[in-house]
Amino acid sequence: MKHLTEKQRKTLLRILASGVLLGILMILRATVLPDRWYLQLPLFLIPYGIVGWDVLYKAARNIRRGQVFDETFLMAIATIGAFCIAEYPEAVFVMLFYQLGELFQSVAVGKSRRSIASLMDIRPEEARCLRDGEWEVIAPDDVEIGERILVRPGEKIPLDGVVESGESELNLSSLTGESLPKPIGVGKDVYSGSVNLDGVLEIRVTKRYEDSTVAKILELVENSALSKSRAQNAVEKFAKWYTPSVVIGAFLLFLIPSIITKDPLTWLYSALIFLVVSCPCALVISVPLSYFGGLGCASKHGILIKGANYLEALSNVDIVVFDKTGTLTEGKFRVSAIHPASDVTPQRLLQIAAALEQNSNHPVAKSILEEAGEISKPTVEGLKEVPGRGISGEISGRLVLAGNRRLMEEHGIKVAVPSELGSVVYLAEGNSFLGSIVISDQVKESAVFALSDLKKLGVRKSVMLTGDSAAVADRVAKVIGIDEVRADLLPTDKVKQVEGLLALKEGTLLFAGDGVNDAPVLARADVGVAMGAVGSDAAIEAADVVLMDDDPEKIPSAIRISRFTRSIVRQNIAFALGVKFLFLALSAFHLTNLWMATFADVGVAVIAILNAMRTLGYKEK
């Protein structure tokens, strides 16, 4: 009761009052009032008026505006018709149940709306901004780039920015779905919509509110209900033709047999049943509601889909195309193997490597230093870069080398070549080989599961696009389980590859990339999925589906959600049409009555709506 709006509460009271009155009158009709229509008619008009005056009013108003054939019109004719043939209780009952169905519908839709709104409870209300040396609380929209804001523990970060002072942990769960808090400190980028957990942070704002992450995400989610799926459009078109056809059908069902049999009353009754059953609400509400719920469910899982049309397209994906770096792999170089020579410890190998590389900015050097962390480094003297080869230096008077095979060969050092692919740094001290360190991009563990899930879902072909060499790409593809590899591509080649795949017309093509450099490809694919796109405007703009983190397993999840939604939509269409056609057929043969027809019409709508709402509650494992 407490979730009802004022309007809904009033309707409910009217329904209850009218229902009680109807019960009393039906008892009276059976006991003291039989056969006295002049008493019955005005009495039954009371509950009818209580529950249905607004329907009659709307019907009349719509007819005046040339809007015939809507629900109110159907209900008005059906009930007035029932009064005409002295079926008074039926007339009231039809109206009462119609209103009950409408009320249920509006409560159900309101509930779905609220549940989605609460999902998106990330809109920051205020920002504490430094103005004239004081912290002033203002609306986030009024903060300019470069201003300083203060965020206390427990508060949402209102605008994107860089931490100027303070240390804390952030909860990014509403942005990325990741529940593990992220530690941050001075100089780190922070995104609006994340929640500050424990320290006070001073942040320099880098984006206006309307360009900030939270505003972009809200805009995307709010607008997603605006693109319609083909099923929705079909239902709307169907409803447009269906109602007038049924009205004409009802009229003919009344007219022709009446002339032939000279028994207009019986056939009028059948025609009225026809009208009651003809209301298309079960479909018109439940189909869009299913998609609405499906979109909401996807957002709950950190999958933002830009419209019902893409949700629909996801269920039909036949080909998946992945960008390699950052999508299937971490996109970060890390030490993946350390191979010390027989008399060297891995620890010592890393110490020497770190000592040699400590001043270098090369990505390889950085990964080694990251791996080494805080370990003690021996003192090196005479550090010298050997262009195209590596680095040399002296430790305790002995020459040490770190670099590629050429560097080693030039010093006559024999090396053991590691089996792993990647960049290899060889190390030597004096004339002896110390070992090697392999640096490579790591395959995401979840990519393997994602691919096997996609195969289970019936995706026919998987393709990986990469600018990397074929040797590296083939190995990654083999580990993950990708069918085809297109390697050595320039960024512009990726669009051509996708266009080539689209030209084969083998089915719906999904492209997933990390949003860096691949906006044109995202836009070109049937379904473009941008991963971990929080903070990347171009990707959010170009993609049809935005994954809030960079977990490739979200792709099969999205497909499962879309298939679940599709199956609900199909169930509802089949069920609603099945029951309606059954009743239309039965009523043509006098095998049903108005009570049953009303139950069938409203009952189907209620069941279809409840079924549609299941999409919102769908949970991925």
Add this chain to the structure above:
Amino acid sequence: MKRIYNLENLDCANCAAKMEAKIKKIPGVTAASVSFFAQKLVLEGDENRWEEILDAAKNAISSVDADCKVLAK
């Protein structure tokens, strides 16, 4: 240009579909979408005739459901 407007008291999904069909027929409108769930109207059309288009769209909406209002934005 493209604008999104909030709608108030849009009560039935069928009405939303009808409004959408009517608005799409307004001269100067290139695309339109009325969402019952989002309670929103997306209007895309000729910028020079925007006032005229918006008025026509408002009329189309109230002709389907007199209670439904386009909120100023």
